[in-house]
Amino acid sequence: MDYLTYFIIVPLLTVFGIVLCKNDKQVKWTAVIGMSIQLILAAALVFMYLAERKAGNMAEFLFYHDYMWYPALNIRYTIGVDGISVAMVALTSVIIFTGIFASWEVTNLHKEFFISLILLATGVFGFFICVDLFTMFLFYELAVIPMYLLIGIWGTGPKEYSAMKLTLMLMGGSALLLVGLIGLYFNSAPGGGALTFNLIEISKVQIPMEAQRFLFPMTFVGFGILGALFPLHTWSPDGHSSAPTAVSMLHAGVLLKLGRYGAFRVAMFLMPEAAHELGWIFLILTTISVVYGAFGAIQQKDLKYINAYSSVSHCGLVLFALLMMNKTAMDGAIMQMVSHGIMTALFFALIGMIYGRTHTRIIDEMGGLMRVIPFLGVAYVIAGLASLGLPGFSGFVAEMTIFVGSWQHVDTFHRVATIIACSSIVITAVYILRVIGILLLGPVRFDWYNQLTDARWYEKLSVGFLIVCIAGIGIAPLWLSNMIGDSLVPVVEKLNMISFIR
């Protein structure tokens, strides 16, 4: 058994274990044990990956294994990771691990909740380790469907509406994606030979331009919907605000990134010519996302909505940087994916914990929380500062790199886009500081707030772990950016080769 497959087997075994459990306690602890193993596996993977690279293994994908599945269509179960997917796997395992602790107080149907949650994570892990488009797509869809039940059953607010909207929009994205992937498959051997779904093999052929013009928008928009690309982001605020805490964390933290990762890995990597030709349309859209999301966040009164819109803005920045198509910006984009993933998970975890105490998420109805629940208050401030890009936290490193990279383009179009996108930093500061001011500072709003208890051990564990990750990346970003940077080289080369030809 190869190493990467454990990332699918461990969650599946955990699900199986949960099915056998008799009471809530057993269910929770089984989930904790399973996801701890997953976290250890991921940490080991990072070290093994770095060691391999150090030893001079320059293959594009490491730990590569290839198994035939459907010979008739040349569908394979092919797995392998490069620096970017290792980072994504590590991110996912951190968030699902803390997500389990953040959902310690789920009230009903524990078994079903944790089964769906871990199935969702299985889909995400599978997606990141696969190199075969068919299996990738399979895992992608696997990640979307449990979300319907998770939001619909355990959500809050207009949960049925949000769940249906989210599922249908994401499945709509996957429908476009399916057309794109099948199209790629039939164009994967323009010179004759065996058709293939294998990402690496497709990246070596030149897909005909007419096909690219049709397939690039299909795949890019398909993944873009999952990545909350303006104007197809509308599922995201509703979905995030209705979802239970752990699902919001996983969703904003990982699934948005899954969309970005796909847009990068499938659409841009395989069809660089179309990316150059059509990239400007999407660059405009993402610039709008960045600014629109930030302004949207200012408008909102519900903590989760604020954070959902800020996710639209921050994730827009990822796609914005990817479309800049130079190494520095792309480096920053991947850093931003990791950093924003952890940061937003921390935010949603904290919001869930605050909501569990005050029973409201409307900021105007709260106040002075810093005095009554100092641990959560301080953590919220840290998350906020990381989010607005304070040096020393991961957000600063990522955003800095992005804007340095995007400034390297000298033409007016890219300059203007960069300046507009940059303005989001200021707007971010506005809504973050406003929330902190109203929510945490000032006099205690109600007397009964004084009876609130501060974070319990599992909450402290969840929050503390995430803060350590944020600070860790912020203080020592080099290992991460090196890991990402090495893997970006082939992509950037492929993208730039085209622009030299022109």
Add this chain to the structure above:
Amino acid sequence: MRLEDFLLMRHEMLLTLMVVIVLIMEIFMDDRHKRCIRPWTIGLFAAVTIIGFLPAPTGTLFGGMFQTSGMHLMMKNILNIGALIVFIQAAQWLKLDSNHNKISEFYILILSTLIGMNFMISSGDFLMFYLGLELASIPIAALAAYDTFSNKSSEAGIKFIFSSALSSGIMLYGLSMIYGTTGSVYFDQVGSVYTGTPLQVLAFIFFFAGMAFKISMVPFHLWTADVYEGAPVNVTSYLSVVSKGAAVFIFSIILVTVFRVIAPLWQNVIWVISVLTMTIGNLFAIRQNNIKRFLAFSSISQAGFILLGVIGGSTLGMASVVYYVLVYIFSNLGAFGVVAAISTATGGKENISDYDGLYKTNPGLSWTLTLALFSLAGIPPVAGFFGKFFLFTAVAEQGYYALLTIAVLNTIVSLYYYLLVVKAMFINKSDHPIAYFKSDGFTKLGLAICIAGLVVIGFASPIFEFIKSLSFGL
């Protein structure tokens, strides 16, 4: 002709034997033991199904009237599996007092339709084809009217026989034109003489319309919902799966063998019909509250998806159609199995709103129905995902990207209404949910087979590989 040659008709002869055995059991068993007919028939039929998978000779009989190949055998085996699951699922319902006197009728009628379908699939000329088709549809009218004291059931029977007779008439008219213009009814001879003159095209269109009735393609689908709603659940499930599957099989065979010359014409026709069938089936399904009508429209839209595999007429297309029908048997019978179990246990609760809060009281049935509906919608990891994916691959192989896009968008619409049922079971709250009930062993076995099929078929790639190796195209 030697006596061994009759072995080519193994499936048909075994089924005929079974009809005779059930008839003898019916005559010689006294009333108190009538219920024993059920396990015996199921056991025997299971044996027949297994024998069907043993290696068999292939070839032609009666000067080409009857032909059999690996693909034909595969199709017949798939139909056998479907009928077997229906038998198992119907056992609990047949035990009801109201059905006590007519247990064997159910089996005999279904077995005779199955014989008809087998002859239809194996037919090598239009006469045999028509004979099989009629044998496959007339007993169904009797089955639809099986609930003797229910108005709706008799109405369903009458509606079915009328629409079926009309479609047969239209088809016969077409077949007579084919005979008139080509001078033959044998598939291979017609195929070699057929050139696509206007009269021949007209003949094809009549033939197509007749088949469209059987497969319930839009705009020939109007009988479907009423008949499905009126007929007893177990008959509906048989009608929606096995009967439709058989018609699709022979339809795709005739298209690629007899009408190969006018392939561009029928591809255009199917393009339009397939889009209509998917879209209209989906849009009507959204509005239904009766779960049988709901599944009727869902099965109409599924027919539209199946046509995606037929349209290319390629090897991959035929393989994906046969594979999808196999998957469809398990998915749809899984769904109908749950509906039948609930309907039998509650005395006829068949509305989607009755399913509110079902998960609290009957979690097992809810999960089964959810898996089956996910498979119909094409959600991994259940087999429906693989089935749909291969159909989509087959249609993209021929370059019909516009059709592919319409089809995938239709899967989203279908997901919406399948999720409505899931929502009713898992999320909606009800003051009077269907109380917990225990199903008997047969129902459980039937559902367990469906779940096992749904989970295994997708991941077990040899099944698709085997079907692909047998299939043929233009």
